Amino acid sequence: MDKSFIRRIDNTINHLISYNHGHDIEGLHGHPDSPPSAKSLRSMLDGEFHFDRDRLRELFQTSDSFDEVFLNETIDIDTHREIILKACKEIMNLSIVSLNDMQKNPKKFVSWFESISYCDPSVALKFAVQYNLWGGTILFLGTKKHHDKYLKGIENGTKLGVFGLTELGHGSNVNGLETTATFDSNTCEFIINSPTFTSQKYWPGNIAKHGQYATIFARLIIKGQDKGIHAFVVPIRSEPDSVNPYGVILPGVHIRDIGLKASYNGIDNGGLLFKNVRIPLDNMLDKFSHVDQKGVYHSTVPANRHFGLMMSVFFIGRVCLSVNSLCMMKVGLSIAVNYASNRAQFAKTTKTKEELPIINYTTTQRRLIPSIARAYAMDFSHKYICDFVGVKPLDVLHSYSSGFKAITSWEAVNSLQMCREVMGGQGFRMCNRVAMLRDHADVVTTGEGDNTVLTQQVGKFLLGKYQIAVSQSPPSFTGELSFINSIETSPVGQQLTSISYQQWLLEKREHELLKELHSRMYGSHRGGSLVQPNTEQWFHLWNQSLPLVIKLVKANVDRLAQNFFLQKIIDSSNVLTTDKATLTALKNLCRLDSLKQIQLDLGFFVAKGFITGEHKWIQIEDEINHLCSQIVPYIQILTEAFGVPLKFNPLEKNIE
C-alpha cells in the first residue's frame, strides 16, 4: 500500500480540497466542445482490476449458464438454485480472487464482487454466502488448522457452507442469540442446541439445499457459565456422493426451506435447528479465544469487546453488498438510458409529426441523470474506502462501510424504481431486467445489517467522537471530525453550482446536525446534564432522535461522497490533463450530485439561513434542469462506461 497516497487522500477527507485553499476546483463549466472520452471514464470505473472485469464479461457473454432463464420462463426454485451453483463454479474456475484477497487485497475482491453483480443477482449473493460469510468466518475467526482444512474447498466450491449468525428471533439484535454450545468435559466436545423455536438459524443461504458445513454463532457454556457468543464449525450434511450430490442431513440437524421470495430465488435460504449435535473441540473458531482440553476458557480480548471484534471483520462483506446494489443501479440506468434514447413519444407541436425520444423530456432527465451522478460518486467513494483497509482504524472503516451501504442501497432501490417508471410497461417485463433488479437491490436495504440499524451505529460513532472533541477545552476536532476546524463562518459566494459553496453547505450541515444531536443527548436540551448511555433516559432520548440520526448519516455520507468525487477528479487531472471534455463531464456530475442532495434537504439549509432568497426553491430546480441539459448530450457515453455486458443490457437486443 502506497502510504503517501493514503496520507494524501486522508488529508482530502480532512478538507485539503477546500474553497479556501486555492485549488482550481471551480474551473470547467458548461458544454464541452467534444464529448467526454468513453475510454477514460470506463477506465476510471473499471479501475486497476479492469483485466479481471473483462475476463468476467467474456465468461458472461459466452457461457449459457448466465442466460437468466428465469426471466423468460417460470422455473422451479430447485432448478434455479442448481443453475446458480453451476454459474458460481464457472466463476470460481477463473480463479480471479482467492479468499485471502478479502484480507490482503480487498480492493481487488470488491472490484471482482461488483463485476459478478452484473448477472442474475443470485450469483453474487451465493458468493456472499460462500466466500464472504462462510469463508470469512474461517478466514477471520479461525486459525491455521481451520484454514488448512477448509479454505481451498470453500474457494473451489467443494466445501459449501452456511453463515449461521441471525436467528428467527434475532435478526438485528444478534447479541441476543439463543443457540448454545455447551462444553462436555467427559468427551471434550461441544454440544450444539437450539433451545427454542425462535433460536433457529434463519435466512442463511446454503441451508436449504447445498451447505455441508455451517459456522454457528452460539453462546459458549462451560460448567453452566455463559461465556458469550463464539463461532463453531458444525457439519450439517454428510460428504457428497454419487447418489446425494450434497450429502444427507446429519442426525440432530433439522432443516427448513424458507420458500418463495420476491427475489433471489436462486438462493437456498433456510432455517436450521440443532438437537444435541456434538462437534470436536477443534471446531471452535479460535482466533480470539479458545477452550482447552480441561475446559478452561482463554481469550486474548476483553469480554465486552469480543463480540464486536468478531463482527467487525465482516467489514468487507458489507462493502461488497454495497457495490452489489450500486452495480444493479448502474445496470438499470444503462438499460433505462438506452430505452429513453430510443423510445419516441409525442411531437414538439401538433403540426410536426416526428416524435421525440423521451430522453428529451425534463421529467426523464430528472429521473435518470442525478442517479447517474450519484452512481459515479458512490463508485469512486467505494474505491477509496477499500484503499483505507489496514490504514484507518476499524471503527472508522465500520462507519464508512455502514453509512455508504445504507445510503447506496436506498438510492439503488429508488433509482431502479425510477428506471422502471421511465420505461413504462417495458420496465415491468422480466426480460428487460429493471423491475427484477429493483426487487434484488431492495434486499440490500435490510440485509447485511438493516439500514436503520447501521445508521444508528454510524450516528453513535460520530456522536462519540464529537463528545470527546467538545469535552476538551478548547474543543479539538481530529480524525473524522477535523473537517469542522476549517469551516468558514460564512460561505464564499452563493452560486448554487459552485463546488466550494456546495462543500461549505455539506460540511455546515453535518456539523450542525452533530451539534443538534449532541445537544439532545448530552446537553442544553436537558439543562446540560450528562446522560449515561445504557440507561432508560438515554434510550428515550436516542429513540426520539432517530430521524435526526438518519439525517446526520445522510449528511456524513454526502459530504464524504463529494470529497471522494473531488479527489478522483484531482487524481485524474494528471491523466486527463488535455481531456477537458471528460473533466468537465466529471465536474458537472459532481456538481449535480451535490446539488441534488442539497435540494433533498432544502428545508434545513433555508431554515438555517445557509441558503437565502425567496426564489431559491425554484432556482435550484432550474439549476438542476440546467446541469441535466448539459449532461444529457453525452448521457449514453456515461452509462456505456458502466461496462454492462451486452447480455445484461436488453436494449441492445432492441426492446419490444
Place this chain on the structure above:
Amino acid sequence: MDKSFIRRIDNTINHLISYNHGHDIEGLHGHPDSPPSAKSLRSMLDGEFHFDRDRLRELFQTSDSFDEVFLNETIDIDTHREIILKACKEIMNLSIVSLNDMQKNPKKFVSWFESISYCDPSVALKFAVQYNLWGGTILFLGTKKHHDKYLKGIENGTKLGVFGLTELGHGSNVNGLETTATFDSNTCEFIINSPTFTSQKYWPGNIAKHGQYATIFARLIIKGQDKGIHAFVVPIRSEPDSVNPYGVILPGVHIRDIGLKASYNGIDNGGLLFKNVRIPLDNMLDKFSHVDQKGVYHSTVPANRHFGLMMSVFFIGRVCLSVNSLCMMKVGLSIAVNYASNRAQFAKTTKTKEELPIINYTTTQRRLIPSIARAYAMDFSHKYICDFVGVKPLDVLHSYSSGFKAITSWEAVNSLQMCREVMGGQGFRMCNRVAMLRDHADVVTTGEGDNTVLTQQVGKFLLGKYQIAVSQSPPSFTGELSFINSIETSPVGQQLTSISYQQWLLEKREHELLKELHSRMYGSHRGGSLVQPNTEQWFHLWNQSLPLVIKLVKANVDRLAQNFFLQKIIDSSNVLTTDKATLTALKNLCRLDSLKQIQLDLGFFVAKGFITGEHKWIQIEDEINHLCSQIVPYIQILTEAFGVPLKFNPLEKNIE
C-alpha cells in the same frame, strides 16, 4: 343524488371549512382517554356499500380459488391465468355490480373494485380489463345494438374481451395510433389492418389467452381520407367449444404473448396484429359518430373533441386503479403493523432483558404512521370524488381522477417499500405479501395513464383555469380556483399542528406554484408576451417547467385531500358526537398527513417565508414524532378498520 349534499361538499372544496370561518376544526388534541372506535372507523372506510364488501370478504375466506398458490409455489403462467379467471367468475356469480353501475352508481362500483383488490391483484386487474375497459367501451362508446349483444356476456364472463387502445409504438401518445379501419364500399365492411410492427396493439390483458373480442381503436379511413381514431369491435377468436374453451384464433389475427412480468402474471397480456380482418358496419361503436351504408361519415361532435370525448369516459377506470393501489397500501400497512407490534428486537438498556416490539422505535413509527394517515386521507377523498360524477364537469373529474391516481399510486409504492423494510427479511418472503403487493402497486404508476403524463394534464387544466381567471380585470377565481379568493395575506398563528395554519400553507403553496407556472408560460419571465400553445416555444417552456408542474399537482392533491379529510370529519361529527376518542384520532391523522406533506416540501415553505424560524427544520421532525406517539397506542385499531380479510393478512397466521 342529493344535490344539497353536493352543494355542501362543493362549497367545502371551495373553502367553507376555513381558518377564518369559525368552524371548530382545531379542537380535540392529544391522547384521548379511550381508544377510537374500531367499529366507527370501519364503518367510515367500508362506506355505504359495507354489505357488498362483507359478501366479498366471506367469499375470499371460504373459496380456495383465492388461496394465492403463487405465493407458496412456483406456478406456470398458464395455471396462474386459469386460477384468476376462475376467481373472477366466482366474484361475478355474486352479481354485486352490473356494468351499468360504472355509469349510474360509480361509487358502488369503485367500492366493489377496492374490495376485490384485497386478494391476488391479478383478480382486480382482470376485472379492469373485462369490465372497465372492454365493458366500458361497449357501454360508453356503443349504442343499444352493442349493449344488447355484449353487455350480459361481459358481465357474466361468457364474452371475454380486449381493450385495444395502446400500441407498441404508442403508449402515452395514443393520438398517434397507426392501426387502420378502412371502409370498403363494395361490401359495406371495415377492413382492420396493422400497417407496421409498431402498430400492434400491445399490453392489453385477455389478448394472449382468454379474449374472444377486442375493441380496437383505429384510424377510420373512408375513400383514402383519415377521419381520426374510432372504436370497433373485432372478433379475435372463434366461439368457445368443448375442445377449445377460449376458441381458436381467427384468420388474419396474429397474437403474441408478452411473457413473464415482475407482477400480474395472472393476466394474459399480449400483442395483437391484424391483416385484412373484415368486420361488418355494425361493429363500429357509434355513440358519437357512424358511417352509413353509402360510406358517408356522420358525427355529433366536432372532430377536434372526438378523441378526447372517447377517452374521458374512462374516468371511472382511473378511479378504480387508484383505489386499487390504495387498497394494496392498506393491506401492506395492516401486515406491517401486525408484524411491528409483535416482532421484538433490542431491549431498552443493556441491563434489561426484555426486548421491545419494534413499533416502539421512532423509525418504525415514522415509516408506518404517516402512511396510515395518508391512506385515510386518500380513502375519504376517493369517496367524495365518486360523489361528484354527473355533478361536476368532465374536465374537473378528469383532473381529480388523474391527480389523485398519480399521487396515490406513487404513495402506495413508497409505503409498501417501507412496509417491506420494516419487516426485514420477512417482508421479502412471498407468503407475507408486502413485496408482492409493492410490485403490483408499482404498475399503477404507469398504467391507465403514466403518472408523469397525467400530472401534465392536471397542470394544463389548472393553468388554463388560472389564465382565464387572471385575464379578467379584476381577476376572478371561480370553480376549482375559488379557494384563492379567501386566502389570508398572513396566517393566523403558526402552530405547525394547527389545521388552519396547515390549510393556509397548502392553499398558499398551490396558489404560488400556479402563479409561478403561469408567469413562466405566459408572463413576466418572457417580458409579458403571450405564448400560443402548440408552438415550439410553448413546448420548450413547458418542458422546462415539468418539475414545477409535478410540484403543482402534488400541491393541488394535498390541498384537496386535506379538504376532503376535514369534510369527512365534519360529516362524521354528527354521528360521532359523543365519541371524542374517534374524532380525536381522525383529527390527529389529518394533522399528521398535512404536516408530513408540508415537511416533504419544507424548502419551498421556508424560502417563501410561509414558515419561519431557524429551528423549524427540527421542530417539524419533533411534531411529527409527537403526533406519531399520540397515534401509536391505537395503531392496530386504525389498520383493523381497513378490514383486510384474514386470509390476506398473513400476520394473523403468525409470521415466522
